[in-house]
Amino acid sequence: MKNIYFITLLLLIGMQSLAQISPSEKFKNEIQAKLSTVEGEFAVAFKDLQTGKTLFINEKDNFHAASTMKTPVMIEVFKQARAGKFKLSDSIVVKNEFKSIVDGSSYSLDITDDSADDMYKKIGRKMTIYDLTYQMIIVSSNLATNILIDLVDAKNANATMRTLGANDIQVLRGVEDNKAFKLGMNNTVTAYDLMTIFEKLAQEKVVSPEDSKGMIKILLDQKFREKIPAKLPAEVKVAHKTGSITGVQNDSGIVYLPDGRKYVLVLLSRKLKDEKKGVEALADVSRMIFDNFQH
Numbered sequence: 001m002k003n004i005y006f007i008t009l010l011l012l013i014g015m016q017s018l019a020q021i022s023p024s025e026k027f028k029n030e031i032q033a034k035l036s037t038v039e040g041e042f043a044v045a046f047k048d049l050q051t052g053k054t055l056f057i058n059e060k061d062n063f064h065a066a067s068t069m070k071t072p073v074m075i076e077v078f079k080q081a082r083a084g085k086f087k088l089s090d091s092i093v094v095k096n097e098f099k100s101i102v103d104g105s106s107y108s109l110d111i112t113d114d115s116a117d118d119m120y121k122k123i124g125r126k127m128t129i130y131d132l133t134y135q136m137i138i139v140s141s142n143l144a145t146n147i148l149i150d151l152v153d154a155k156n157a158n159a160t161m162r163t164l165g166a167n168d169i170q171v172l173r174g175v176e177d178n179k180a181f182k183l184g185m186n187n188t189v190t191a192y193d194l195m196t197i198f199e200k201l202a203q204e205k206v207v208s209p210e211d212s213k214g215m216i217k218i219l220l221d222q223k224f225r226e227k228i229p230a231k232l233p234a235e236v237k238v239a240h241k242t243g244s245i246t247g248v249q250n251d252s253g254i255v256y257l258p259d260g261r262k263y264v265l266v267l268l269s270r271k272l273k274d275e276k277k278g279v280e281a282l283a284d285v286s287r288m289i290f291d292n293f294q295h
Helices: 002-019 023-035 066-082 117-122 129-138 142-152 154-163 178-182 191-202 209-219 275-293
Strands: 041-048 054-057 091-093 126-128 237-245 248-256 262-270
Touching: 023 041, 023 054, 023 275, 041 191, 041 275, 054 191, 066 129, 066 142, 066 154, 066 191, 066 209, 066 237, 066 248, 091 129, 117 142, 126 129, 129 142, 129 209, 142 154, 191 209, 191 248, 191 262, 209 237, 209 248, 248 275, 262 275
Parallel strands: none
Antiparallel strands: 041 054, 041 262, 091 126, 237 248, 248 262
């Protein structure tokens, strides 16, 4: 009899604890369950820009930035242009020689490691700062990125991130600085910080309203669409920047619904054993968040 009473009590306690799980906690558990189907580590940051409602998973953990660091570089380019240091319409020579932050030694980028190989045909010719910025974002040109980092200085981009409330983003160097990589001197981000800068962009509070709109226009032209936008309806617009290296698949941006509502979503990953499955899981999470947002 005592055993029956004890089992009944345990069942009642279990049912009560289940009843106490809020819908948001239940949904967060569903996202974690989806991500747990893939071997790897993940971070998620979501913010409803109408209500301020958020969803976080490992949002303050540092992840390898991969190409998500190109958004801070773009912001710094627009900031310095606004300050009069140069015009976005100014031209500079495309080069493929850069200096390591470790010892100042020269290195060049490998065309086979760059998603924007057309840029290498332009070496020795001039391109506008705007066009370099556009290539850095929409096709993630490493060559354009390093040219722009030489122009604005990674330290300045980092300092600007602090003024926007992104306290943990580290923009240290250009791409393929192998000496720095071997010493662990890498560009890093947190999901929370990327959410913060995209929220400010959506609110048109980065540099100026005009500049925020200009940067969003570039982000809307993103060519790599296999993560956040992949499973969303065609009428949903996403202004975003992806990033990927071995074992890492990232995406970060603003999702615009046809009814005028919008939200920020950041998806980070690392230690992925199967990157294709990782990308699929991130696209699934993006769709889950979109569907939940409709309620």
